[in-house]
Amino acid sequence: MKAMILKEFRQLRRDKRTVAMLIAIPIVLLTVFGYAARFDITDIPTAVLGPGASVAEGMLQEPFRVTTVDPAGDAGTAHDLLRDGDAIVAIVTGPTTIVYVDGTELFTAQSALRRAGSLPPGVQVEILFNPELSTANIMIPGLIGFVLLAIGTIITSLGVVRERAEGTIEQLAVMPLRPRDVIVGKIAPYFMFGVLDLVLITVLGLVLFDVPFRGSILLFAMGGLLFLFVALGFGVLISTVSQSQGEAIQLAIMVMIPQILLSGMIFPLQSMPMGVRWIAYLLPLTYFVMIMRGVFLKATPFHALSMPYMALLIMAVVVFGLAVLRFRRDLAPTRRASRRSQGAPA
């Protein structure tokens, strides 16, 4: 038995990826759940509008953080500010003071509503975009991203890595195929399944969970396709650095876990400290969630979402481009010696 235990420890020590996961996963989970995964809201971007704006500004305390003061603003301004994500709470002062709350920011909205009990009498509260504060309404748009990520990353990487592990990629390379034929042919089915899933889960969400779809189909399609390219790109990239399907799955999980936890899909970005929030801003799913919640629930126009679209576009170009370049190296000879370890070439 001693020999078995010793052998196992030695093998584990050499498996750097698994050791890294054994150490990194508790640290990541602790950090995420300790700092980022909070439902208690410490920061509520708030707009104060109407004639009493500056008075109201003076009365607001933590966690409300005033981002806009506009004495000329009215209910329409409040609606636009919430729709475009510039504020989560908008207070329109006047004969009747009305507090508008963005219902798509579920936890922030709930936190704001709890404090509404201490408001002066006569103040009305109105929840916009998701008046029932339905969880399905805010989860389904994010889940679409999660599904695309799972398909794009895990399924694609498995499909491509199998080709290498079984040696058939060499067969493709010696056939009269151009690298582009192979790459497009290899990725096309996954792309089509991704699109199919995008449509399927959206329709199911709309039908089964009564999630509203208020925005533009074009914006929805643009966001979905850009994100699909990022996800497929991750899948192909993972396959080019993995020798086996097991390695590919391990890497795909490492790509997915932070996105699930930090993208704002489950835990609100507003509850994360700035350091963690910056990590969130590096993750494509964060932008996808922003876009889809805006398009589904708030009919947010393009100009208010241009930043997340731009971020996804850059990520799609970089990740997918890198993936195609690396894949190409498997198919076409380069003059320089191959950097992949080939063992002793015989």
Added chain:
Amino acid sequence: MTWGVADLTVVFDGRKALDAVTLHARPTVVTSVVGGDGAGKTTLLRILAGMPIPHSGTVTVPEKRRIGYVPATGGVFADLTVAENLEFSGSVYGVADPAATAAPLLERTGLAPFTGRLAGDLSGGMRRKLSVISKMLHRPDLLILDEPTTGIDPVSRSDLWRLIAAAATGGAGVVVASAYLDESERASSVLVLNEGRTVVAGTPGEVKASMPGAVVDVESPADPTRAWRRGRLWREWLPDAPPSGVLPDLEDVVIVAALAETGGRP
């Protein structure tokens, strides 16, 4: 003590994987078991290694710790070094000082400079040599090797055969499976299997002498169903001719035996 199997039959899914096969593994004798894919070699070797496979017939093998079994693939741990692999199998088989026991074998086969290297970073031939050495440290009474030389180049193959010879001179009965007949000329006893049945068995000399008729080299065969290529020429079997023509090698004998059984084409 003679190890081996007598009249061994194994049935998988209603199909006979082995059909009344007899093999004796005497101390210091190397027996080569030859056949293509599906001939039943691996099943026979696994039964000799004491694995629980339902069978009929007699199986006489030593206790498990007196057997060394080298499977066709695996056999070493890729993420352990050469020394660690030897240490592991040494302690499993109760070898007092595995490193010292292995040293001359490593030296003899060119592995000595690589004891600190991960088994996974060795060439295929080196890895196979390590696999064999790690199963002969305990000087087994019966050493069983499943296609140790498949895919291995001639230099490593020669080293492997020298390890096999060393195990035999140490008193082990050795059973070696192979897909290639040219190798069997090295063994002192040959058993050729095809689809679970014995095609020929005996010493290489006996096997060659048992071939009916004669084999000749011809430019174009009189009966193509009884001929096979040998480079530009053909070899043709003349079943009723007196022994003449070319001296057949084991491959010719086995092809003739298959032709005699099927009456021509496979």
Added chain:
Amino acid sequence: MSIVTVRNVTRRFGSFTAVDGVDLDIGQGEVVGILGANGAGKTTLMKMILGLLRPTAGSITLFGRSPGRETRRRIGYVPQDLGLWRDLTADENLQFSAGVFGVRPSPAPEGSGGRLVGDLSLGVQRRVAFAAALQHQPDLLILDEPTSGVAPLARARLWEEIRSRAEAGTTVAVTTHYMDEARQADRLVLMAGGRVIGTGSEADIVGSLQAVVVATDHWDAAFTALDEAGLAATMAGTDLRVPGAETAAVEAVLHRAGISAAVTASSATLEEAMVVAGTP
């Protein structure tokens, strides 16, 4: 006409030179066997001929042009691991490669068509791989240990197919470790350390190399004595062979060990020549 022309080709991987100044011509309809130990450079040379790797220096031409998409149209390749998609049926595999080459798919070997390649026996898989490589009537057939794991009669039938293609004008290059396969070639090319060190028939390659044959009743004692004296003896049935050794040296060792044996010199085998060439 030369189908494959290799001129002073070198290929390095970092500081390691896998192929070192190789020249090779393969004529139309010729069956050439490329032999050598691991690390001799066979596979790297083959990959350069296939166009999977580019030479670091020197030039390769196939059918008079450099390797590329056009030359790949005229090549059939059967790798050692067969290069079939195991999760497609035999028919689907044949249809795929027929589609790539723009030809009609050949029928799959009897009874295998509708079955997944991964469920077929190795022997049948090999026949599917050959059918896939041959269906576009390639002018150059490249085979990497084409018949390992095949029973002798089935192997003989595969070689019959290869030879009949060669007689119809197809050029064949085979890499192999096995003498049974090497014997089927018209011409052998022996590589060691990245260089071609011999070419020609089996007799040309073996040349004057001899092996000392030891016939004795005490082969095990003789083996141990020779081994301890640093003479690499190999078994040959109940005899021993010591390739590349001097008869007198072998006799001296056996005499010192007190072993009576008949010691004779014999011509070395092709395999022994490869071992001697491949041993540093």
